[in-house]
Amino acid sequence: MHPSKINPIIEYLRQTGVIYKAPSNLNNFWNAGIYALLCLAIQIVTGIVLAMQYVPEISYAFSSIEHIMRDVNYGWLLRYTHANGASMFFLVVYAHTFRGLYYGSYTHPRQALWIVGVIILLVMIITAFLGYVLPWGQMSYWGATVITNLLTAIPHIGTEIVMWLWGGYAINSATLTRFYSLHYTLPFILSALVGLHLILLHQSGSNNPLGIRGRDGQRFSPFYVVKDLYGVILFLMFYRIFVFFMPNVLGHRDNYIPASPLVTPPHIVPEWYFLPFYAILRSIPDKVGGVAAMLLSIIRLLLVPFLFKPEVALWDFDQFLDICFGFLW
Helix, strand or coil: CCHHHHCHHHHHHHHHHCCCEECCCCCHHHHHHHHHHHHHHHHHHHHHHHHCCCCCCCCCHHHHHHHHHHCCCCHHHHHHHHHHHHHHHHHHHHHHHHHHHHHCCCCCCCHHHHHHHHHHHHHHHHHHHHHHHCCCEHHHHHHHHHHHHHHHHCCCCHHHHHHHHHCCCCCCHHHHHHHHHHHHHHHHHHHHHHHHHHHHHHHHCCCCCCCCCCCCCEEHHHHHHHHHHHHHHHHHHHHHHHHHHCCCCCCCHHHHCECCCCCCCCCCCCCHHHHHHHHHHHHCCCHHHHHHHHHHHHHHHHHHHHHCCCCCCCCCHHHHHHHHHHHHC
């Protein structure tokens, strides 16, 4: 008997990775999803190895990073790959999102696919922020202080939430332990969401530059496997340029100074991939208004499928449930 008839997992992988038919006119903009999946795998693998050497305690966190860089075999490579991997991850996810907006990949029947993708972006943002705090440099400490204090804008319960996150009345070792635990856990939740995203993609089908359904298509293997492999090689070359030749160009030099609550940096700025949200926050002088506008920048992405009315049958909630969970029955 054929193995695919015995094991449903093998059959599903064959359906999605071999005989799945994608539109024949997909261009290189559709490669960003593969790059994002590669970045997620790299971040999880390097993160697990780094977690074996990291110490989530404010007295030793910074020195444990230096220990990884100087004493662990190829620790510098793991650390730089992980640190620059976050930037590469956001770069390709932003490109993936903008491509979806430009080509209308949120329209029927891909509303559920789009919504799950936006949730993935939100989980990525939270995970990246938690990871940026772990080196316990000046920018890590003060960035955590500023961002967590934004939660006090929530009426009535904001202060209690901040104290729970801190584990006290100020950022301390309990805070670092919480952030470390969440940063280690969220990538696995992110992996589950990515799996759901892929299931929805193969159920609703890929969009294409023309935005219309055609009867022609190409089997994913070998046509798109070879095409994506070529793009992956070029992407890894671009990625390695940062890792080997300019590993700190995307970071901030103040993060190589141990965190001190007594010395405030002249400019507290986030990583480059948070700059759009930072600009929204800075553009509104009112704290509550700035936080609300920053949250709405994500929420409005969730609302795009409902605000845009395509010239096709409208999507309903029953169809959403069927697309999301139909594979279970």
